[in-house]
Amino acid sequence: MPLTIAEVIELPVIQAGNPEVLSAHRLGETIRWVHVSDMPDLSALVQGGELVLTTGAALRASPRRYLRGMAEAGVLGVVVEIGEVALPAGLGAVAAEFDLALVALRRQVRFVEVTEAVHRLIVADQFERVAFDRRVHETFTELSLKRPSAAGIVEAAAAILDEPVVLEDLTHRALAVALRGRPADLLRDWERRSRLHATTERWAVTAVGPRAEQWGRLIVPQPAHDPDRTRMVLERAAVALALHRMIERDRTGLHHQAQSGLIDDVLRGRVTDEREAAARAHALGLRSAARYTPVVVRVDRTASTSDPVVAQRRNVLLVDTVLHTVNACGHTGLCALRRDGEVGAVLALGVTRPDGEALAALGAALGTEIERVDHSAGAVLAVGPTGNGLIDAVTGLGEAAHIAEVALAMRGARRPFYRAADVRLHGLVSLLRDDPRVQTFAETELRALLAGDPAQLDLLREYLKLAGNKAAVAARLHLSRPALYKRLGAIRAALGVDLDDGESMTSLHVALMVLDARSRAGIDIPKT
Known part of the structure; x- marks a missing residue:
């Protein structure tokens, strides 16, 4: 940590001199070095930001001139050893006038011990900062070579800082979150809190993306322990995210990646706490509901293209279409591309009509939209078992995928949506x-x-x-x-x-x- 004048005063070697603070100006500022001198003019010897140790001969001879010279040279403060000799009256006020810290030592101390103690701390801090900077550089350089996900970059930043980090888009939806053991309540009512309290609560905030094309923000949603380090790490993470965005722009949207990442985390057991899963889902735009419905949209891809780029673009368009249609029908959802031509989603259905009617309308709308944008009339909507919690609903995507596969293979007129009871023996076959x-x-x-x-x-x-x-x-x-x-x-x-x-x-x-x-x-x- 940077060393301030107040921290220098608290050192045992200074405390041994029975210090008295005559001027408290600039006590909280970081010192660059400690200089020992009794010369009346140090302008040619200091560079600014120093703390001067003196026995006070020049100070007693001409207090105002001496202190003015210190201030003009950029010195932050003066520590004067006075012993039994009193200083001129009102000296503290004069130092305050020139915005200087002034500390008097009533007992004699060895200045060499003071400089050794202070310089040791300054140099140690500089070495530690160099090591920290190297660690940050190596971490994000290695990540860039590995082409990680946005969530991986956010997790790396949080691990370096040992603080929670949130990546949000410009509408204040949380795209990636690393809580670092903090409670999931940290994301409660995220959109409103991010809009209103990022400044008042002294959050560390860094824009992500080029100046004219910013698309998100990295946030440490609490006062930072070391603002300089936090800012530096967030800036490096923002650069990594911007590069990641450029590489992945043609593959899939960042919001879709965040939703898919949450679903994958639940399915693979990386997220097992319902509160954490729900908090992340709500921060991604899923409306809080008493029940969540797992669904799978499956498109007939028997005539699938052999070009992987074209196939990927078709799948990205399919995910976009599903999510847009879900929102247009008055619902909210998390979507994930499960395989070619198959999109899994967890829905919070609107409450304006019964679930059956809502799903039928959604199925009809999906069929129309998918036929329009994907030029495929062979799309089905399969519905899995409703879950009281988000984790249960995500787990139900497996059953919904099976129903979708069977429904797509069934002959006859398409239903607006399919449940397990609609496939029965076809499912076994x-x-x-x-x-x-x-x-x-x-x-x-x-x-x-x-x-x-x-x-x-x-x-x-x-x-x-x-x-x-x-x-x-x-x-x-x-x-x-x-x-x-x-x-x-x-x-x-x-x-x-x-x-x-x-x-x-x-x-x-x-x-x-x-x-x-x-x-x-x-x-x-x-x-x-």
């Missing part, structure tokens, strides 16, 4: 479709039709879907009853089973579901 035994089962059941007319498979699919209701099948396919009976007879003969038997119908239905799931995934069932 989707899980087991890669099992060779299941593939063999489907091939064995349908072998006679797989090598024949595809129209027979379509007819059988409709017949089983309508639970063997021949009248309904005829109406659906616009066939006469005799024509339908004839075609069903051909299928019965080819398969060698009774199509009216319940077990046969179930077995064939499952085989067709396996076939459809494999076909949707772009995988052929091996022929036996």
